Amino acid sequence: MKFYIDDLPVLFPYPRIYPEQYDYMCDLKKTLEAGGHCVLEMPSGTGKTVSLLSLIVAYQQHYPEKRKLIYCSRTMSEIEKALAELKALMKYRSEQLGIVEEFRGLGLTSRKNLCLHPSVKREKSGAVVDARCRSLTAGFIKEKKERGEDVESCIYHDNLDLLEPHNLVPPGVFTLDGLLRYGEQHKQCPYFSARRMMSFCNVIIYSYHYLLDPKIAERVSKELSKDCIVVFDEAHNIDNVCIESLSIDLTEDSLRKATRGAHNLERKIEEMKSSDEEKLQNEYQKLVEGLRQADEARAEDAFMANPALPDDLLKEAVPGNIRRAEHFVAFLKRFIEYLKTRMKVLYVIQETPPSFLAHLKDLTFIERKPLRFCAERLTSLVRTLELTNIEDYQPLQEVATFATLAATYDTGFLLILEPYESEQATVPNPILHFTCLDASIAIKPVFERFSSVIITSGTISPLEMYPKMLNFSTVLQESYPMSLERRSFLPMIVTRGSDQQTISSGFQIRSDLGVVRNYGNLLFEFAKITPDGIVVFFPSYLYMEQIISMWQGAGILDQIWNYKLLLVETPDAQETSLALETYRTACDSGKGAILLCVARGKVSEGIDFDHHFGRTVICIGAPFQYTESRILKARLEFLRETYRIKETDFLSFDAMRHAAQCLGRVLRGKDDYGIMVLADRRFQRKRNQLPRWIADAMTDAETGLSTDMAVGMAKKFLRSIAQPLPKTSREMSGGKGKDSWSLQDLESVQAERRSRRGEGGHTGRDEDEDRPHDMQGVNNKNGTGNGHVGEIDRAMEPTSNYMRNGLDEFDEGIDDDELMRMEA
Amino acid sequence: MVMSGMQNGHIASEADDICPVCKNSTYLQKNLRFKINTKCYHRICEGCVDRITSTQKKCPIAGCTFAARGVIPRRGEYRVQTFEDLAIEREVDIRKRVMAILNRREEEFYSKRAWDDFLEQREELIMNLVLKTDVKKTEATLSKYKEANADSIKANAALERNAAAQFESRQTLQKEQANLRRQAAQQTYEDDRFHTLTAGSRDVKAGAMEVIHDDGPVSDPSGLVKGLRKLRPPSPEKVYDPFMGMATTRDYYGLQADYPSMRLTKAKNDTRTRAGGFDFQAYYDESLLRAFAGLGCFIDKEKTGQGPPATRELATVVAAESLPGRINDEVF
Numbered sequence A: 001m002k003f004y005i006d007d008l009p010v011l012f013p014y015p016r017i018y019p020e021q022y023d024y025m026c027d028l029k030k031t032l033e034a035g036g037h038c039v040l041e042m043p044s045g046t047g048k049t050v051s052l053l054s055l056i057v058a059y060q061q062h063y064p065e066k067r068k069l070i071y072c073s074r075t076m077s078e079i080e081k082a083l084a085e086l087k088a089l090m091k092y093r094s095e096q097l098g099i100v101e102e103f104r105g106l107g108l109t110s111r112k113n114l115c116l117h118p119s120v121k122r123e124k125s126g127a128v129v130d131a132r133c134r135s136l137t138a139g140f141i142k143e144k145k146e147r148g149e150d151v152e153s154c155i156y157h158d159n160l161d162l163l164e165p166h167n168l169v170p171p172g173v174f175t176l177d178g179l180l181r182y183g184e185q186h187k188q189c190p191y192f193s194a195r196r197m198m199s200f201c202n203v204i205i206y207s208y209h210y211l212l213d214p215k216i217a218e219r220v221s222k223e224l225s226k227d228c229i230v231v232f233d234e235a236h237n238i239d240n241v242c243i244e245s246l247s248i249d250l251t252e253d254s255l256r257k258a259t260r261g262a263h264n265l266e267r268k269i270e271e272m273k274s275s276d277e278e279k280l281q282n283e284y285q286k287l288v289e290g291l292r293q294a295d296e297a298r299a300e301d302a303f304m305a306n307p308a309l310p311d312d313l314l315k316e317a318v319p320g321n322i323r324r325a326e327h328f329v330a331f332l333k334r335f336i337e338y339l340k341t342r343m344k345v346l347y348v349i350q351e352t353p354p355s356f357l358a359h360l361k362d363l364t365f366i367e368r369k370p371l372r373f374c375a376e377r378l379t380s381l382v383r384t385l386e387l388t389n390i391e392d393y394q395p396l397q398e399v400a401t402f403a404t405l406a407a408t409y410d411t412g413f414l415l416i417l418e419p420y421e422s423e424q425a426t427v428p429n430p431i432l433h434f435t436c437l438d439a440s441i442a443i444k445p446v447f448e449r450f451s452s453v454i455i456t457s458g459t460i461s462p463l464e465m466y467p468k469m470l471n472f473s474t475v476l477q478e479s480y481p482m483s484l485e486r487r488s489f490l491p492m493i494v495t496r497g498s499d500q501q502t503i504s505s506g507f508q509i510r511s512d513l514g515v516v517r518n519y520g521n522l523l524f525e526f527a528k529i530t531p532d533g534i535v536v537f538f539p540s541y542l543y544m545e546q547i548i549s550m551w552q553g554a555g556i557l558d559q560i561w562n563y564k565l566l567l568v569e570t571p572d573a574q575e576t577s578l579a580l581e582t583y584r585t586a587c588d589s590g591k592g593a594i595l596l597c598v599a600r601g602k603v604s605e606g607i608d609f610d611h612h613f614g615r616t617v618i619c620i621g622a623p624f625q626y627t628e629s630r631i632l633k634a635r636l637e638f639l640r641e642t643y644r645i646k647e648t649d650f651l652s653f654d655a656m657r658h659a660a661q662c663l664g665r666v667l668r669g670k671d672d673y674g675i676m677v678l679a680d681r682r683f684q685r686k687r688n689q690l691p692r693w694i695a696d697a698m699t700d701a702e703t704g705l706s707t708d709m710a711v712g713m714a715k716k717f718l719r720s721i722a723q724p725l726p727k728t729s730r731e732m733s734g735g736k737g738k739d740s741w742s743l744q745d746l747e748s749v750q751a752e753r754r755s756r757r758g759e760g761g762h763t764g765r766d767e768d769e770d771r772p773h774d775m776q777g778v779n780n781k782n783g784t785g786n787g788h789v790g791e792i793d794r795a796m797e798p799t800s801n802y803m804r805n806g807l808d809e810f811d812e813g814i815d816d817d818e819l820m821r822m823e824a
Numbered sequence B: 001m002v003m004s005g006m007q008n009g010h011i012a013s014e015a016d017d018i019c020p021v022c023k024n025s026t027y028l029q030k031n032l033r034f035k036i037n038t039k040c041y042h043r044i045c046e047g048c049v050d051r052i053t054s055t056q057k058k059c060p061i062a063g064c065t066f067a068a069r070g071v072i073p074r075r076g077e078y079r080v081q082t083f084e085d086l087a088i089e090r091e092v093d094i095r096k097r098v099m100a101i102l103n104r105r106e107e108e109f110y111s112k113r114a115w116d117d118f119l120e121q122r123e124e125l126i127m128n129l130v131l132k133t134d135v136k137k138t139e140a141t142l143s144k145y146k147e148a149n150a151d152s153i154k155a156n157a158a159l160e161r162n163a164a165a166q167f168e169s170r171q172t173l174q175k176e177q178a179n180l181r182r183q184a185a186q187q188t189y190e191d192d193r194f195h196t197l198t199a200g201s202r203d204v205k206a207g208a209m210e211v212i213h214d215d216g217p218v219s220d221p222s223g224l225v226k227g228l229r230k231l232r233p234p235s236p237e238k239v240y241d242p243f244m245g246m247a248t249t250r251d252y253y254g255l256q257a258d259y260p261s262m263r264l265t266k267a268k269n270d271t272r273t274r275a276g277g278f279d280f281q282a283y284y285d286e287s288l289l290r291a292f293a294g295l296g297c298f299i300d301k302e303k304t305g306q307g308p309p310a311t312r313e314l315a316t317v318v319a320a321e322s323l324p325g326r327i328n329d330e331v332f
């Protein structure tokens, strides 16, 4: 359907639209116009991606600036889904408009997924594919070939040079699959085609890492202009992605390999000295003069890129003591040897980068300056030496990245040396963690560079936590309720077993037999009444194992087996995918099954249990992080000191976002239904930290339940959902439906809102709160200062729940005129 | 250029730990320790070091060039090695010596280029000594420089020491601050918990001695018993305050008998209002209280912890000082 938001014509590829989709689009448009960042929470299964794409494409095509969209998602399958949506949308647009718009949309994922080279693509590890591809496509390979030398190269890559550089693939949208097929037909590399076409695309869809990981972002995302619209979808874990992208772990083994790499480099330098001295001399000359062609440093075949160096440093010349290749290698060896001695220590060490550097200098005379240039110097050397078996140098590259990071960032990072894997271990297996404590460091360049960054997910509550953690400000934060024709999911909080004993996975009582038995009983009862699949989430593998073996001992498993098949997720990916497959088969067969998994595992993040694959989800215990981890502890302290986020607040936020993720797994659309059970006493008080669409659907009567009460409610719910949906007024008379609107419905809503806006141009604050949420979007859009102030006001409110529950007493009574009138 | 005789600077492992002289090994003697000679970098066990240095023998390793020249090692020449790779050990020793001489500082140079050239030059000299190329010439250059620049070397060494000391004291200071902050945070956390846990169980605690939070264990006046805590008798139970410490005095205004008000005139003159029991005084008081109530509140204080957030630098130190240990997961 086609409708207008203000003056913007939007083509939406479905005949009906959900109210929340419309609101979401309105808010998106507002953000784009205001020029700023926003955080939006949209219930899962309500067509977030398609709303986002339709609006932004409409916006792009309508305005002359044609701002580019960079859409970041987490997994390859999500990228593929988004590309397919985009393709369908563009098809719909061209049908409606009667012309095919000049438009390009491409997705990018790792070489591993896009490679066509017959032997390279068969490598199992992504890093090896990358390294082997680089060996085949490096710049010097081409030069050598031109000189007539016999070198191995990749034909798919070579063919690209025969094409027009700005038109490697025809316009339009390519899914990853489509791109692979096109590449196969035309014998051209899909990976490089996509990468080189990035700057000509209207929409780019790729993984977070291409923007967040500074080591990659430098190369892939450099040319993107400031007015790009950046979207992070499924962003509830974005802080962890940021942190991981800047953290490095070194082990004794990797150091040993790095030493070997350094020895190899030394040998190569000797070889080159006797055969091709000139090349080394050339490199040296360049370094002396501080000539570092920017384009060269960022060439697409770069061995590695610099991790987030400040710009001024990029213009500086390489320090004199590592200019010569042999000096640099000696330097590397010294550094690695130093790290090895550090690893020998048998107690835990935590230190800041400056204190690490001071000690390093004391022992080895290595200064901060050359250390900072380590990564770059190594890249240059590898290129000069024309190394082909790059994968062998991976560990050395890690050490160089480590060096550069440690010498670049004084604050927000920590070095933690853990000599033993666990408390109980007696044989040392040291790991040196260089860990980032501050998620805002990695994402800072993104916020600085792009004017509109949109952070969105199905579960991103509490909204205000994200701007705090990532250190940015928003023009808009919003959480949308889910409009439903009837109640199609039942969230409940169970705090007691049938015997009234409190249940919790809290540390003190987690192995209490009574608690374990109550959990078992809960699962058994739900196994009896739930049709098809049940998904159960535990806080950790350890706890899951413990509880399962206790259930086994107590004979609970035998009872459950009478009703459902039981399957278990394990840390092993292959085993898990087998378990999943079996689970699906069992669900298809009609009897159903139970899948036991872990709240932070693979299943909880990426796998959907729509329809009969998940009718009940049970969270057994609150999914807290492993609280004895030193890294977590350090991060908590840092958060408390810099951002004033209390440890307890962060931990409960983190637990709740994972719980919400788990709950969201079973409800993937409006035609779906399911029961959501949070089984832990501790959920009771954190109810308001759930996403709005779940919290709103939970009445007081559905909290603080005992097992038998919960089962009773679930039975009632299942009975009601089993009734066929009565033909609603919407279908009978064309009136406007509650959960979705046709074009007429939408237009009447728009007209209604417009008229409301007209009469209530100057609404007071109280009224603003009373009005149903969706009215607000429109009201604020008349562009008056009033609307925007209101929005920012909201954004700064400490907790939106607070607002939801009504104003605080004091304000409520302050109208003394009212008082007088009453009394007088 | 191959690393000269130093290639026996082994890649170490357990098998390596056999003394080449007495053939003792860590396999048989767990606490066997090794030392290296700082001249020839040969590595022998501590027992052999004692034996050799007390009886004035040469380095016992076959093929040792120093031994061949009849050099007798002294006890002080043996020390514990720092690096696993003895080639690096030696390189660092050489480096230390050269850096102590060629200790120019960046600010002394006219341009960045000149400084970089100096750095390279120094590296060149060090590598000469390490790889044993042109040793004589290099040593000559060094000693010539040393003689000619005695003053500058001394001055720069002092500067360097100063900088190190400053860094050191800054670090200590930061650590102290960090620990204070951490303790404060811990205190707030425990207080919070204490309040939630003991809410309503006050009487259970009444009568027990209270611990004074202060500077660690003390000893009794005679000094015999150590590790005592300072305790003080419980403070008498306070009278229950239903307003939870809310101020009852009006600090910011004084209440007057009457205020002129257009709006109220009608009501004031209406006997029905009075008859209904309406107290204008109470109304004035309430209105004024509301108007001024916010003045004594400081939002920053009410937020987590006290004082402003730490700088990122300090926060990093706090994180570094954080102690491992279970964080209570009963945060709900």
Ligand code: SF4
Pocket: A111, A114, A115, A116, A117, A120, A121, A132, A133, A134, A136, A137, A154, A155, A156, A157, A189, A190, A191, A192
């Ligand atoms: S250029 Fe493309 S096809 Fe060739 S090896 Fe690299 S990724 Fe594979």
Ligand SMILES: [Zn+2]
Pocket: B019, B020, B021, B022, B023, B024, B044, B045, B046, B047, B048
């Ligand atoms: Zn010996």
Ligand SMILES: [Zn+2]
Pocket: B037, B040, B041, B042, B059, B060, B061, B064, B065, B066, B067
């Ligand atoms: Zn010797």
